[in-house]
Amino acid sequence: MKSITKHRYLFMTMLLFAGFTSKAQTSNTTSKKEPVMKTYLIERDIPGAGQFTPVDLKAISQKSCSVLTEMGPKIKWLHSYVTGNKIYCVYQAENEELLREHGKKGGFPVTNITEIGTTISPATAKE
Template sequence: MKTFIIRRRNAWKTPQELENTAGLATRVGNEEMPDEVRWIRTYVLEEADGTLGALCIYQAVNEEALREHARRAEMPADEITPVASTVVIREDSGREIRAA
């Protein structure tokens, strides 16, 4: 699998909407597409208009699988960018929400 970053712009109005979508996305990935898509982590963003957006890190067989996962999970996939490499200076220290 390859690693990708997905930008989801202005996707949710409230944290509850985001949480509901995360549950659906987890189920779709784990139950319907486990050999095609793996959700690694998401950075939730405060958009200028007050909505919530996200930068999501996924592993997938290809971009089309990510678009299909987004469609099934009823969320946008505005930009999908392949990751060329990773440089880790230190581990994240932000607030984390663990998905089950």
């Protein structure tokens, strides 16, 4: 009987040790996790933006992409909406300062930056 109790005790000790070891490994990998990319809407006041030609829009896009390449993977342009006197850009970035830096390096005005919390669409009504 003592032998069974001793084996159970040893078995439980091993399980606890394995659990603590697993927890320690999990917390180590969590600390090395990539920073979270947030999604932002950038409003840019650009008089006459809606009148830009395809050549103009291509040049602006190329400039933005070259600045993004220089800045690295902490910021990413998803797409933009061109209206009469504004361009609304959707970006992912680790923080708002990277968006301002991108605007400064590219010569793009930054009128307003809003963090996007979530998105909805007609599909949301069906879920």
